[in-house]
Amino acid sequence: xxxxxxxxxxxxxxKGRLSLxxxxxxxxxxxxxxxTQGIDSCLWLFPPEQWKTLSAKLLEQTSLFHARARLIQRRxxxxxxxxxxxxxxxxxxxxxxxxxxxxNKECVILGITKYIEIWDAEAYRKYLEENESEFLxxxxxxxxxxx
Amino acid sequence: xxxxxxxxxxxxxxKGRLSLxxxxxxxxxxxxxxxTQGIDSCLWLFPPEQWKTLSAKLLEQTSLFHARARLIQRRxxxxxxxxxxxxxxxxxxxxxxxxxxxxNKECVILGITKYIEIWDAEAYRKYLEENESEFLxxxxxxxxxxx
DNA sequence: GGATCAGGTGGGAAATAGTGGGAAATAATA
DNA sequence: TATTATTTCCCACTATTTCCCACCTGATCC
Numbered sequence: 224x225x226x227x228x229x230x231x232x233x234x235x236x237x238k239g240r241l242s243l244x245x246x247x248x249x250x251x252x253x254x255x256x257x258x259t260q261g262i263d264s265c266l267w268l269f270p271p272e273q274w275k276t277l278s279a280k281l282l283e284q285t286s287l288f289h290a291r292a293r294l295i296q297r298r299x300x301x302x303x304x305x306x307x308x309x310x311x312x313x314x315x316x317x318x319x320x321x322x323x324x325x326x327n328k329e330c331v332i333l334g335i336t337k338y339i340e341i342w343d344a345e346a347y348r349k350y351l352e353e354n355e356s357e358f359l360x361x362x363x364x365x366x367x368x369x370x
Numbered sequence: 371x372x373x374x375x376x377x378x379x380x381x382x383x384x385k386g387r388l389s390l391x392x393x394x395x396x397x398x399x400x401x402x403x404x405x406t407q408g409i410d411s412c413l414w415l416f417p418p419e420q421w422k423t424l425s426a427k428l429l430e431q432t433s434l435f436h437a438r439a440r441l442i443q444r445r446x447x448x449x450x451x452x453x454x455x456x457x458x459x460x461x462x463x464x465x466x467x468x469x470x471x472x473x474n475k476e477c478v479i480l481g482i483t484k485y486i487e488i489w490d491a492e493a494y495r496k497y498l499e500e501n502e503s504e505f506l507x508x509x510x511x512x513x514x515x516x517x
Numbered sequence: 518g519g520a521t522c523a524g525g526t527g528g529g530a531a532a533t534a535g536t537g538g539g540a541a542a543t544a545a546t547a
Numbered sequence: 548t549a550t551t552a553t554t555t556c557c558c559a560c561t562a563t564t565t566c567c568c569a570c571c572t573g574a575t576c577c
Contacts, residue, residue, distance in 0.1 A: 226425075230449040230466040233535070238554080242535050246451070263440065277434075312534075315554080333448040336429065340444070351445070358445050361438045362409055365428075380525075385564075389525055459524075462564075 225250055227334035232344060234328050239321055240313040241341065247334050248312050256339075258320060259303035264346055266316070266324045268339040274303070316341075373397070374481035379491060382477050386468055387460040388488070394481050395459050403486075405467055406450035411493055413463070413471045415486040418452070425450070463488075 231244040243251075257274040261267040269277065278300060286292050302323070306314045316326065329344035342350070351358075378391040390398075404421035408414040416424065428447055432439035449470070453461045463473065476491035489497070 228448060229451045229464070231464075232466060236537065238538090240536090245534055262435070263437075309555085310557080311536085313536090333444060335443050335448050336425075340448075354441055357438070358441050359409070361442055365431075365442070383527065385528090387526090392524055456565085457567080458526085460526090465563095 226336045227251075227339055228336060229334045231332040233330055233332060235316070235321070235326050235330050238315065239318065240309075240315050241326075241330055241332075242311070242313045243308060243339075244332055245312065247332070247339060248308065250334075251308070254308040256306050256308065256314065257303055258306050258314070258316065259299060260320065260323050261340060263350060264324050264342070266320055266326075266341040268306075268314075268341065270338075271305070273337055278303070373483045374486055375483060376481045378479040378481075380477055380479060381475050382463070382468070382473050385462065386465065387456075387462050388473075388477055388479075389458070389460045390455060390486075391479060392459065394479070394486060395455065397481075398455070401455040403453050403455065403461065404450055405453055405461070405463065405488075406446060407467065407470050408487060410497060411471050411489070413467055413473075413488040415453075415461075415488065417485075420484055421450070 227247055227250050229244065229246050231247070233242045233244065235241045252270050252272065255271050256268045257271060258266055258268050281295060281300060284292070302320065304317055304320075306316075308314055324341060325343045325346050326341070327343050327345070331342045331344050331347045333340040333342070374394055374397050376391065376393050378394070380389045380391065382388045399417055399419065402418050404416045404418055405413050406416075425447060428442060432443055434440070449467060451464055451467075453463075455461055471488060472490045472493050473488070474490050474492070478489040478491050478494045480487040480489070
């Protein structure tokens with residue numbers, strides 16, 4: 224697996240299935256993915272290996288006895304589910320997760336190097352719009368980066 | 371690879387293909403390029419090596435768990451895709467990126483020494499027009515520079 | 518001037534990707 | 548147990564992408 228990148232727009236069908244873009248599929252190790260609730264209203268999809276690493280790190284830092292830890296566990300760890308990519312290259316997204324991300328029909332699929340995000344197209348548009356100035360500010364700060 | 375420079379005007383065809391000017395092509399190391407969303411409504415094209423450097427620097431500073439980092443990742447890293455230059459010297463620009471830059475038919479291709487920008491011709495004209503005074507101000511600040 | 522070449526453009530055909538929907542299997546409900 | 552939903556598997560249609568070839572135009576050369 225190299226880098227998962229690219230922004231794509233596919234449609235969720237009536238049965239809750241969404242095609243993963245072939246370009247991303249090609250980079251995945253197998254036909255299994257772990258899906259969970261992301262931060263900002265999107266879903267995160269990880270290749271099993273990456274998920275193992277991430278979930279292990281999350282668990283390390285957490286304890287039953289801290290409110291914050293429980294929150295992280297409930298919000299990130301608990302909703303996670305393993306999904307299989309079907310022969311047509313689609314995943315069936317569980318209803319609870321669809322609702323969480325407000326997925327409607329038009330979805331945006333983002334490859335973010337090591338994992339994938341799924342957004343409702345309209346929600347993503349809004350997110351970008353609302354954060355445009357924040358982005359520009361962040362970009363200015365990157366000013367030091369040179370090619 | 372020497373310096374990529376020059377301003378060119380080519381047309382995007384119905385299939386979303388755009389010829390890279392031969393002058394620029396000649397300076398590229400291979401037939402692979404990485405495109406991504408630029409800042410301001412244009413696309414950036416990098417030779418793979420340059421992109422590797424830049425994306426590595428961006429990734430360094432980022433984490434899943436910081437809002438700003440996610441924004442940078444989504445806006446710059448995620449939309450990136452590797453493209454192949456075909457036998458006729460064209461690249462096929464993915465739809466999401468075409469839309470982002472508002473590419474229509476007439477495109478402007480700018481060689482900016484280490485990378486290339488692609489603009490919709492009309493959008494570029496507007497950009498220059500709207501930023502003329504800003505440009506003049508910036509030029510003043512350079513005042514000290516001598517030949 | 519006519520031939521040749523290179524850069525840019527367009528389009529057909531084949532292959533691939535995305536989408537929708539039926540039927541069987543499984544689960545849920547009464 | 549009968550009935551209704553939901554999920555899974557599979558097939559079929561359509562759109563998009565890819566690959567290849569042909570054409571046009573302007574520059575260069577003989």
